[in-house]
Amino acid sequence: MTVRNIASICNMGTNASALEKDIGPEQFPINEHYFGLVNFGNTCYCNSVLQALYFCRPFRENVLSYKAQQKKKENLLTCLADLFHSIATQKKKVGVIPPKKFISRLRKENDLFDNYMQQDAHEFLNYLLNTIADILQEEKKQEKQNGKLKNGNMNEAEENNKQELTWVHEIFQGTLTNETRCLNCETVSSKDEDFLDLSVDVEQNTSITHCLRDFSNTETLCSEQKYYCETCCSKQEAQKRMRVKKLPMILALHLKRFKYMEQLHRYTKLSYRVVFPLELRLFNTSGDAVNLDRMYDLVAVVVHCGSGPNRGHYITIVKSHGFWLLFDDDIVEKIDAQAIEEFYGLTSDISKNSESGYILFYQSRE
């Protein structure tokens, strides 16, 4: 905290060169750029997510190759591609960039973000990924329609049935299988659901591994929550569990740290200490999953600092070429891997004000 405060007092130039010095000229990765993003008034929710995504390599590469395609009409994705391209093609290795075009496009496209209020980083991530997926799907559809007009031999039925998978899906999409067992007839019915990220409940003094196990724990549906069994043709008690059937390339985990307090009529922050390892495997996979024991590496963490969803600050830590960096809007610092433990949260329940991991990005090893 103090280090960052001092750093923010210094002007950007010295901060940038300090980072270069910190990494060392020999160690500085070739073709890599570490650029802070200017805050346009409470836009840290956006800056933090953009930095995390920039360091999710498959995502960055796809955005950059989208930029390389022919010029399109401006949309949120073209603005993102321009921003990533501008970072990736900077002459300097470190510095600061104003993501002005992206922010104004975002504010234009969605009323939710068209203000100077503090926003939820997870909500923004969700919006961004879904918007990009929609844009890409729309473009594919357009291409096909153009092709159909030219050739006139496209199978219309097939096209309508199948939603095209985009590279956003290839990177982030996994599948959950929701198994429900009727306690009367023992029939198991399962339903698959796709996800781009998993939102897990948090508990004090636990690990992300435990939160994920808890997410998949068997739950009994009884009394008012009874389940309508197709076989019994009536409402029955049932057991339900959700397990991961298809593991995504990048597993985005959202820690549900903001909880609505009925008596206070507002959200409060759960600053619980939830530890997250640099390596992760999932325990909550279903038996028929492929690659169910693939190993994940932590690549980025969006950290929420402060006491509530509408107050506070977002920063991001990322792993790049073997070392860790902290992005705090326009400030970029190299940090020690051991410093990550400062972002696990607090063991004391009294203080709500914490710098704690909020969205974790784990990338699968090949």
Place this chain on the structure above:
Amino acid sequence: MLLSKMAAEGGGKEMNEIKTQFTTREGLYKLLSHSEYSRPNRVPFNSQGSNPVRVSFVNVNDQSGNGDRLCFNVGRELYFYIYKGVRKAADLSKPIDKRIYKGTQPTCHDFNHLTATAESVSLLVGFSAGQVQLIDPIKKETSKLFNEERLIDKSRVTCVKWVPGSESLFLVAHSSGNMYLYNVEHTCGTTAPHYQLLKQGESFAVHTCKSKSTRNPLLKWTVGEGALNEFAFSPDGKFLACVSQDGFLRVFNFDSVELHGTMKSYFGGLLCVCWSPDGKYIVTGGEDDLVTVWSFVDCRVIARGHGHKSWVSVVAFDPYTTSVEESDPMEFSGSDEDFQDLHFGRDRANSTQSRLSKRNSTDSRPVSVTYRFGSVGQDTQLCLWDLTEDILFPHQPLSRARTHTNVMNATSPPAGSGGTNPGSNGNSITTPGNSVPPPLPRSNSLPHSAVSNAGSKSSVMDGAIASGVSKFATLSLHDRKERHHEKDHKRNHSMGHISSKSSDKLNLVTKTKTDPAKTLGTPLCPRMEDVPLLEPLICKKIAHERLTVLIFLEDCIVTACQEGFICTWARPGKVGLLSSQNQANSPSGTVV
């Protein structure tokens, strides 16, 4: 199965309640609130982001029977107290020694059990900035400071221990991933050490210090990648188990500097490691929330245990509940069976199998072994685990071909079994011949304090085993005489006995790296479904803060948390001792 499920659900509801007692099959363990040690003001230490609280014990072997001393660090403070255990309430107003450090914090410590007397103890303290101090908290003097200028290593000391059987050699691990062998007699020099490669293997290298005059460090070990979190010497002192942030357990022959075997965590760093009292098994705990049992002889994972909700910070075997059971085959026939089922049914679902095999055995002396170990974690929970023979010997056919006695004794070090154990009072104790061999003095064990009570208990056990109904045998403990004997053969680290052949080949040895992701499904890291998954015997939330200490003593279990509270849990039958202390203090050790 049903029972265990219900128990688990019941535990879940009372999750936020902190337990002050728990029951295992051997009885009730009870927290002794009067025996709580902490800083004198008893104020919880604000623990955010500081070094873990650690506890070291030593017995100074004085005549009063109150020879136990404990040392613990809290924040930048270090305390040294008389430890009264289950016998008497803690007196926090008079620490024998108290030190407050500036600029650097104590992270770990270890007493030399060989040299400890009522007048003097040798305590090594490791620090967050890399230094190591040798102090005597009884004489209250600081004898030496090592790595003072931080020329050897600047990173945090993660583990410091005296080399077993030595009065002068000690080993220090750092978060840099390096480990150094020091001799208290040598200086650290005024310049950074120059190293010469002695030996290199897969993911490790050992260097000697190149210098005209003998200086510290004698050796530099580089082990794996990332921090070296903990190491532990085998009970016979010959092997060294290291666990690292890269998720690997590496076991070395300490003297010959040979890699004996490795294991990879399921994922994440390994944080803690310990040996079974007979040196046959190693247990690790780590960031996969699991405890992993590894066979030293077979170099493979034999079981994993899931019970913790967060990272496992300490694992330790309970030598006093590790049992050697000599059972009469008749015991398992007839109506006793129902009783057995009731008694053990909750422990593990598959225990039926082991009892079946026992019943089928016509061996005249079938011996069953149960190892008990415990673990504490960042989830503030204590777990106890039993390692039973169905896990230890899964491939044994259910027939008369089983020979437990051979399995047990074949690889046992000959020293110790059936040895005599004269206590400080001169009592002679004969240990059961088929007991697990006794451990060498280890840090965190109390070799001497145990003797006075062990005297009476062991003789009771002898009789019990002879009659074939015993459930637990007390492990014998090394006596002072025997250890002085070892001292005569002081370790020398001239390294003359290390084969030079391997160092000749050094240039040819390419540092091959094991990709942790590719270890899955190999003996290094079997898949979850390929090894038995243990369930904890008990799993209790016992503190508000992360647990950082777990030590099994003869009368009690000692735990400590990050807030700086050191708790004593009386073992079954030891609760009442606080009121009837005269009896317990009696050195003659009347039968309890």
